[in-house]
Amino acid sequence: MNVQKEQDRKKLDDKVLTMPWYVQQFIDYKLPDLSPSTLLEYIRDYETFFNWLRAEGLSAAPDNGKVTLEELEVLRMEDVVSYRLYLTTRRESANSKITVSRKLSSMRSLFHYLSQIAEDDNFYPLLKRNIMAKVEIKRIHKPKDTAAKLKGKILEEDELLEFIGYIMDGYAKDVANNKQALYAHELNKERDACIASLILNSGLRVSEVVNLNVDDLDMNNKMLYVYRKGNNDETFKTPVYFREQARDDLAQYLTLRQSRYKVPKREKALFAALPNGHQEGGRMTKRAIQAMIIKYAKRFGKPYLTVHKLRHSFATDYYLQNDIYKTKEQLGHASTETTEVYAHLTDKTMSEAIERRLEP
Known part of the structure; x- marks a missing residue:
C-alpha cells in the first residue's frame, strides 16, 4: 500500500x-x-x-x-x-x-x-x-464551469518556466531582509524547484509525488512509476513520462538529496525533508508540499496558484500539443469527461488556430 x-x-x-x-x-x-x-x-x-x-x-x-x-x-x-x-x-x-x-x-x-x-x-x-x-x-x-474558474489562476506558456526559475533564484531576492526565510530557501531551493518542475512537466498529482521512491525513477527514459488514483491494485505502478526540463532538475536535486537531508539508506522516498532538531530526514508530507507551493505562488504574484493548479497548468499546455486521449492517459483520468476541462481552457487558442487555417 x-x-x-x-x-x-x-x-x-x-x-x-x-x-x-x-x-x-x-x-x-x-x-x-x-x-x-x-x-x-x-x-x-x-x-x-x-x-x-x-x-x-x-x-x-x-x-x-x-x-x-x-x-x-x-x-x-x-x-x-x-x-x-x-x-x-x-x-x-x-x-x-x-x-x-x-x-x-x-x-x-x-x-x-x-x-x-x-x-x-x-x-x-x-x-x-x-x-x-x-x-x-x-x-x-461541469467541465466548462471548471475551466471558467481556472482561467487566470494557472500558469500559461512562458510562466511555467518562469515559476521554476523564480523558486530557484527570484524568491531569495524578495525575502532578502528575512534571514530565516532566506536560510530555509537556500537549504531547499533545489528540491522545491524540482518538485514544481516535475509536476509542471508531467502533470502528477501531489499524492503521487509524495509516494515516489528513488527506485521509481528511470532517468534514461524520462519515466516514473507511480501509484495512480483509483487503481486499487497495490502491486501495479503506472509508467508516467516527464519532459527534459524535469530530468535536469531531478538530476540536480539527486546530487544533494542524501547530503542535504541526511537521508538514511532505509528511507526510499524521492523527496525528503529534514525537520529542525532531527538527525535524519524523512519523506515529505502532502501538506508540506502544498504549503511550499502556496508560499512561492504568493510571492510570484499568483495568489490563487496551488499545487493542484500546477497540474492544471501542465495539462493545459500538454493538451495544446496532443489530443484529448493522450492527455487523459498522461493525467491518469478515468474518463475523457474530466479531461474536457482543458478543451474549454484552450478555446481561445483553438479558435485562433481555426481562423489561421481558413486564411487563404
Missing part, C-alpha cells in the same frame, strides 16, 4: 469506530472499490450529518455512534431540506454548491446501501424507507 493510502487508512480505521454499526458495515462493503481517502471523506460527511441530527433533536443519541436506523427511517423531506440549508448557510464554514452536492451524494450512497443491499437476519432491508431516494442531486461540476 502506498504511503498516502496507509496514512488515510489509519485515519479511516480510527474514525469509523465513532460511527454507528451500520455505517461501519457500509464502509467495509465499499473498501474494495473506493480508496481510503474517499471513504474518509464519506465518514466526515456522516459525522456532519449525525451531529446536525442530534443538535436538531431528530436523534436522541448521546453520540454519533448511537444514531439508530429507526431515526433515519422517519426523516421527512422537510428535514432533508433543512439540512441542505444548514450546509449552505452555517456561519463557521458555509459550503459551495459542489461541496453540498457531494455531501448529499454521500448520504444517498449510504441510504441506498441500507435500503437496497444490506439485509437483516430475516433477509429484509436494514432501512425500510429511503428518504434520500427523493433527493435530486443536480450535476454541478
Whole structure:
C-alpha cells in the first residue's frame, strides 16, 4: 500500500469506530472499490450529518455512534431540506454548491446501501424507507464551469518556466531582509524547484509525488512509476513520462538529496525533508508540499496558484500539443469527461488556430 493510502487508512480505521454499526458495515462493503481517502471523506460527511441530527433533536443519541436506523427511517423531506440549508448557510464554514452536492451524494450512497443491499437476519432491508431516494442531486461540476474558474489562476506558456526559475533564484531576492526565510530557501531551493518542475512537466498529482521512491525513477527514459488514483491494485505502478526540463532538475536535486537531508539508506522516498532538531530526514508530507507551493505562488504574484493548479497548468499546455486521449492517459483520468476541462481552457487558442487555417 502506498504511503498516502496507509496514512488515510489509519485515519479511516480510527474514525469509523465513532460511527454507528451500520455505517461501519457500509464502509467495509465499499473498501474494495473506493480508496481510503474517499471513504474518509464519506465518514466526515456522516459525522456532519449525525451531529446536525442530534443538535436538531431528530436523534436522541448521546453520540454519533448511537444514531439508530429507526431515526433515519422517519426523516421527512422537510428535514432533508433543512439540512441542505444548514450546509449552505452555517456561519463557521458555509459550503459551495459542489461541496453540498457531494455531501448529499454521500448520504444517498449510504441510504441506498441500507435500503437496497444490506439485509437483516430475516433477509429484509436494514432501512425500510429511503428518504434520500427523493433527493435530486443536480450535476454541478461541469467541465466548462471548471475551466471558467481556472482561467487566470494557472500558469500559461512562458510562466511555467518562469515559476521554476523564480523558486530557484527570484524568491531569495524578495525575502532578502528575512534571514530565516532566506536560510530555509537556500537549504531547499533545489528540491522545491524540482518538485514544481516535475509536476509542471508531467502533470502528477501531489499524492503521487509524495509516494515516489528513488527506485521509481528511470532517468534514461524520462519515466516514473507511480501509484495512480483509483487503481486499487497495490502491486501495479503506472509508467508516467516527464519532459527534459524535469530530468535536469531531478538530476540536480539527486546530487544533494542524501547530503542535504541526511537521508538514511532505509528511507526510499524521492523527496525528503529534514525537520529542525532531527538527525535524519524523512519523506515529505502532502501538506508540506502544498504549503511550499502556496508560499512561492504568493510571492510570484499568483495568489490563487496551488499545487493542484500546477497540474492544471501542465495539462493545459500538454493538451495544446496532443489530443484529448493522450492527455487523459498522461493525467491518469478515468474518463475523457474530466479531461474536457482543458478543451474549454484552450478555446481561445483553438479558435485562433481555426481562423489561421481558413486564411487563404
